[in-house]
Amino acid sequence: MLSDDICNVWQAQGSGMAPLTLEELRKKGNEFHSTIGWRNFREYLVTALLVPYFGRCAWVTPLPLMRVGNILMIGGLLYMAYQLHRRAAASDSPADLGWNTCLAFHRAELERQRDALASVWRWYLGPLMPGLAVLMGAGCIAGFRHSALAGMLSLMVVGVVALALRWMGRVNRKAAAGIQRQIDALG
Amino acid sequence: MEGNSQDERYLEAAAEYGAALHRLASGYEADPDKRRDLLQELHLALWRSLASFDGRCSLRTWVYRVAHNAATSYVIGQRRSRTSAWLSLEEVAAVADPYEGERAADRRHSVDRLLALIQQLKPLDRQVILSYLEGLDAAATAEITGISPGNVATKVHRIKILLAQQFQEGVRNAER
Numbered sequence: 127m128l129s130d131d132i133c134n135v136w137q138a139q140g141s142g143m144a145p146l147t148l149e150e151l152r153k154k155g156n157e158f159h160s161t162i163g164w165r166n167f168r169e170y171l172v173t174a175l176l177v178p179y180f181g182r183c184a185w186v187t188p189l190p191l192m193r194v195g196n197i198l199m200i201g202g203l204l205y206m207a208y209q210l211h212r213r214a215a216a217s218d219s220p221a222d223l224g225w226n227t228c229l230a231f232h233r234a235e236l237e238r239q240r241d242a243l244a245s246v247w248r249w250y251l252g253p254l255m256p257g258l259a260v261l262m263g264a265g266c267i268a269g270f271r272h273s274a275l276a277g278m279l280s281l282m283v284v285g286v287v288a289l290a291l292r293w294m295g296r297v298n299r300k301a302a303a304g305i306q307r308q309i310d311a312l313g
Numbered sequence: 314m315e316g317n318s319q320d321e322r323y324l325e326a327a328a329e330y331g332a333a334l335h336r337l338a339s340g341y342e343a344d345p346d347k348r349r350d351l352l353q354e355l356h357l358a359l360w361r362s363l364a365s366f367d368g369r370c371s372l373r374t375w376v377y378r379v380a381h382n383a384a385t386s387y388v389i390g391q392r393r394s395r396t397s398a399w400l401s402l403e404e405v406a407a408v409a410d411p412y413e414g415e416r417a418a419d420r421r422h423s424v425d426r427l428l429a430l431i432q433q434l435k436p437l438d439r440q441v442i443l444s445y446l447e448g449l450d451a452a453a454t455a456e457i458t459g460i461s462p463g464n465v466a467t468k469v470h471r472i473k474i475l476l477a478q479q480f481q482e483g484v485r486n487a488e489r
Contacts, residue, residue, distance in 0.1 A: 132476050135423055136446040139336055145327045146353060148320050151360045158357065221365030223358055223379040227459025228440045231382040235389060312437070 166210070173207040180257075191264035198257030209249040233312055240305040243298050251291075262287065322363045322372070327356065330376045333447055334359075337377075340431045340443045341384040342391075351387055358383040370456065377444070377457045385436045399435040402442075402471045406478065423480055430479065441468045 146154070177200050184196035226234065262284045270277030327334075338352040362379045366372070427446075431439055437458065444454040451469065455462040 132423070132427065132480050133446050133448055136336065136427065137448065139332075139339075139424060145331050146356050148323070148360075151323070151357060154353065154357050155361060220358060220361035223382040224362045224366060224370075224375045226378070226382065228378065228381045228385065228457060229437065229459030231378075232385055232436055235386060239389075 169210050170207055173203050176203055189264055189268060191260060191267065195257050195260035195264055198260055199254065200257075202253035202255075202257050205253040206250060229312065233309060236305050236309045236312075240302050240309070243302040243305070246298060247295065251294075258287070319360070319364045319366075322366060323360045326359060326363065326372055326376050330373070334376075334380055336447070337380050337384065337443055339428055340439060341388050343428065343432055351384065354387065355380050355383050374453070374456050377449075381436075381440045381443075381457065385440075388436065400433050401435055402438045402468060402475060405430060405433055406471070406475045426479065427476075430475075438468065441465060442472050445469050445472055 180196045180199045180203070184193045184200070187193050187196065222231070222234075262280075266277060266280040266284060269280035334355050335352060338348050338355060342348040342351045359376060359379050362375070366375055370378075431442055434442065437460065440458050441454060441460070444457060449457070451462045451465040454460070454465045454469075458465070460468075
């Protein structure tokens with residue numbers, strides 16, 4: 127019977143590779159944790175560098191509105207770092223790979239991606255928005271006080287940033303809708 | 314104690330299913346170097362997962378679930394950088410060239426073409442065809458994948474038709 131033949135051909139393939147020793151597995155396991163740790167460290171490092179920067183800006187600026195904007199940025203960055211820490215701690219459970227059927231696991235993976243896209247504004251970019259808006263508003267006011275041209279240039283920067291954010295939001299929504307379609311197709 | 318038990322289970326699983334893991338990795342990654350990396354990832358995921366194995370399902374079910382789930386995670390990640398879409402069994406049957414099978418004159422060619430076909434499939438269809446090729450019955454495939462046994466049987470029926478279209482001549486020649 128043909129289907130038996132093709133199964134025999136399939137199963138007759140040799141592995142051609144020596145299995146990993148337990149020592150190699152332990153080493154790879156440690157490397158895996160180091161990689162995750164390094165990824166998290168980079169995220170925290172950005173916060174650790176930006177918080178003093180905005181702190182210094184808040185300290186030296188003569189404009190009260192600019193000071194408020196910088197302090198809001200610090201608050202947003204700290205909230206973002208807290209959320210990263212919380213989410214990194216919640217992930218990575220190797221047992222899930224064995225407890226879940228393939229269908230359940232695939233659905234959970236897609237839902238996790240969809241939710242990450244949907245919530246990115248709430249916890250990643252969203253907390254920075256008040257500070258960014260106040261800073262840009264303060265920049266426009268300062269620009270118009272200096273000259274009409276500087277004010278107009280500041281407004282243009284605000285417009286470009288607003289368009290970029292809107293575009294990012296649209297791309298995110300489109301990607302999340304695509305993932306939702308894949309979830310629906312799983313039945 | 315737990316570490317020893319985890320190591321022993323892993324050695325048992327690797328001895329019994331090592332070759333199957335290798336074949337499974339080839340169903341998820343075409344590039345030989347990346348396939349080697351994927352296979353190591355599968356072994357690592359299996360070893361790590363076995364710390365939580367408590368016998369609620371068979372070791373075979375656990376091994377296949379871990380391997381398919383880790384490989385699915387891998388292809389979902391890889392897919393972001395690729396433009397080609399995955400196809401269902403029905404779509405593959407519609408676009409495949411049935412006469413190509415006649416030109417598949419040897420065993421190696423048959424396996425390569427089979428891999429090319431599998432690597433186009435959506436994860437669930439891929440899991441069912443790989444389970445079928447490994448000789449697992451519908452009940453075992455259903456327990457691993459979470460699809461109902463009836464649905465597995467339907468998919469296996471389609472797989473048999475597809476394989477018959479694609480490999481009739483190639484496999485016959487390979488067996489001579």
